[in-house]
Amino acid sequence: MNRAIRFGATLLIAAAFALAGPTAQADGHGSKEEKADKPTVLITGANRGLGLEFAKQYAADGWHVIGTARKPERAEDLNALDVEVAQLDVADADSIAALAQSLEGRPIDMLINNAGIFPRAGSIDEVDFDDYMQTLVVNTVGPVRVTRALLPHLRKGDKKTIVNITSRLGSIELTTSGVFYGYRESKAALNMFTKTLAVELQPEGFTCLTVHPGWVQTDMGGANANLTPDESISGMRATIEKLGPADTGTYWSYAGEEVPW
Numbered sequence: 001m002n003r004a005i006r007f008g009a010t011l012l013i014a015a016a017f018a019l020a021g022p023t024a025q026a027d028g029h030g031s032k033e034e035k036a037d038k039p040t041v042l043i044t045g046a047n048r049g050l051g052l053e054f055a056k057q058y059a060a061d062g063w064h065v066i067g068t069a070r071k072p073e074r075a076e077d078l079n080a081l082d083v084e085v086a087q088l089d090v091a092d093a094d095s096i097a098a099l100a101q102s103l104e105g106r107p108i109d110m111l112i113n114n115a116g117i118f119p120r121a122g123s124i125d126e127v128d129f130d131d132y133m134q135t136l137v138v139n140t141v142g143p144v145r146v147t148r149a150l151l152p153h154l155r156k157g158d159k160k161t162i163v164n165i166t167s168r169l170g171s172i173e174l175t176t177s178g179v180f181y182g183y184r185e186s187k188a189a190l191n192m193f194t195k196t197l198a199v200e201l202q203p204e205g206f207t208c209l210t211v212h213p214g215w216v217q218t219d220m221g222g223a224n225a226n227l228t229p230d231e232s233i234s235g236m237r238a239t240i241e242k243l244g245p246a247d248t249g250t251y252w253s254y255a256g257e258e259v260p261w
């Protein structure tokens, strides 16, 4: 393209945006309109548990929240919030691609890779290899695929923050019991992904973190867990808030303490 044609094309694009007006980007993306001055957070697995509480708290704090669910039509609690709801199955490459496509051109300030599963293999003899593979697909490959697909959006965002919800059970150093095969490996690999991505994206000013929510009263954590979702999410939000690009590639607990790898 020569310079004159390029200049003409730029003018045409600028004119199209001017005619479309400031809210054109939000059109067609659900009934809850995005405000230009609000930071945007996208949360996976936001229909229940910790993802739902993240959505609740960030929305209450004035963020534009894109909460994803495998079945948005059944996500009553999420739909009841002042958030945008989108379909996403992190184990399905087509679903991830469709989400990225539907958000085309929109900046995302923060991605929270929260969706996860926990098969309870108590000993190596109890390992079910279908469950084992699925755990790696959802807990490890899912966040990698989602992050890659949404990277163009995150690059347009101001905060450039990627938070992977891990577990203390993914810490190699803290492993003192021989149980939970599959889940531990999936979170240890997620931790390594976080670190590797942090190094790659450091020159662009990204903050990539891996955060352990504590043991929390959700379907996954069970009723005996010692933290409520409110306590865990308040702690994780405060921890994320205090960290920036200088802290990229680090592993934290909800209580704001660094966790050994």
Ligand SMILES: NC(=O)c1ccc[n+]([C@@H]2O[C@H](COP(=O)([O-])OP(=O)(O)OC[C@H]3O[C@@H](n4cnc5c(N)ncnc54)[C@H](OP(=O)(O)O)[C@@H]3O)[C@@H](O)[C@H]2O)c1
Pocket (backbone or CB within 6 Å): 044, 045, 046, 047, 048, 049, 050, 051, 069, 070, 071, 088, 089, 090, 091, 113, 114, 115, 116, 117, 118, 138, 165, 166, 167, 168, 212, 213, 214, 215, 216, 217, 218, 219, 220, 221, 222, 225
């Ligand atoms: N609760 C704890 O004590 C605890 C401790 C350490 C770490 N964590 C981590 O915290 C995160 C959230 O856990 P939670 O306690 O909120 O669990 P949860 O109550 O079981 O909720 C899990 C969420 O992940 C979603 N999900 C599962 N598979 C998915 C898939 N293929 N695609 C998209 N979404 C999917 C679920 O959606 P559906 O409703 O469609 O299944 C649900 O929204 C997980 O990564 C977990 O490993 C939790």
